[in-house]
Amino acid sequence: MEQNTRIKKDEIPFNKLEKVGVKKDFVNHMDENELRDFLNGFRSQKLYTINATVNDQQMRIPAKLRLKKEEDGTVNVKVHPIQRLQIPEEYMGHKFTQEERNRLLAERNLGKTIELTGRDGKKDKYYLALDPKTNELVPLRTKHITVPEKIKGVTLSAEQKQKLAKGEKVYLDKMTGRNGKKFGAALQVDAANRTINFSGFKQEKELDQKQTKGKGAKQKVN
Template sequence: METIFVEEELPVADLQKLGLFRDGKILLEPDAVQALLSGRRTELIGLSNLQADGFVIERLDAKLSLDRSPDGIVVVKAHPIYKDAQPHPQLNEHEAAVLSEKGLASIRKVYGNPPGKSATYVIEYDPETKEFVSYRPEQVKAPEKVNGEKLTDKQKEDFRNGDLVTLSDGTRFQHRASVSKGILSDRKALVLSVLLDGGISYLLITGIRNLIGANTPQKEAYTKGYKEALEDMQRHQRSTGELQAQQLADENHKRGYSRGSSR
């Protein structure tokens, strides 16, 4: 899966200060690492014995994200749970209210500094930390297919902008930067087909959160399209595994290796 950051850029020193790197290992779940590398926030993580400004914080629940400074340095940012909604410099009071109080999913804004280098940002509200989260739509990788149904260019654009996308069978979903999986849906699971390096990669995403402001419980995942896409993914995995095994065998043959060889 293409990401905004690469694993080698993870700031080990920052993770060590948070107690999340020890003995050469990152003490985060794979989903959390993937969220960080993709430019999203993790789920809430319990941090212990933090030292800051001469104080020791025994426990702090916070989400984590990565940020890249203008000079290219990547740092870990912690997002604790605030008592009140934190202001955002690009939102007026009305915009902040409709996001935090009225349940609007997101707002698109054009801003930037210096003048002439403005860009479009999507701003959403994270009710867990009470912060506003912004992202660049062009940095979001839209899937080619969802549950086997090919998305139109308009649907891909809507997804990158955080707008609701609806499939022909009624399945609804949208991109969400403030959740670790990066997607919300009225279905509990989806199969995404993503174009990577000229080929298709399948992603089975389970445990998806419901849509913002949903008035009905999530539906089960097992639509016809989901089942067929899951079968396609399994066939792809089998064929890819067989191909990799054959490539390895061919390479070993070229090098003079064979089963039982003592080399």
């Protein structure tokens, strides 16, 4: 796993982490996917309590952690504390419309891809969402997400795959859960967690009831 990540496990600057109050064994509590993302420079999934100076006072605050490999090869620790929820007028070269600001505040997901300018000055397509734990805007290059052919046993149509790839929300039913039961849900790329997120779950019984009511309503009209 380490050979496929930007940073190797033995390159983690544990001395720097200990300075901010994080114990060395914290990586042992990460699952394989979380550790891989962490070694690739993404934010940690969990919040860690760190040392911080706030208004000249030493405090312990919750924050996400991220590793960054500098040009000279050194690895530094970046902290992402909880922020006040607000959307800036401009972010990475993109000026938000009022509609985009409202959507981010209401849904915490922009719901589409946009062109952003990275620190290297290069423009690329990104997904954008608010981190559910820190309220921080999180950009994710579209190349980091691959929409699969199937999700929970259901084959996606070309249109559904295209919509998901664009960051739009897609509803999918007849999916199979771990318990073997069928369910439906809204799917959307989540930049903050670097995955396809499920929301608005409906169990098969609820789906069947809705379909039955729909058929009954049609019969009455006819």
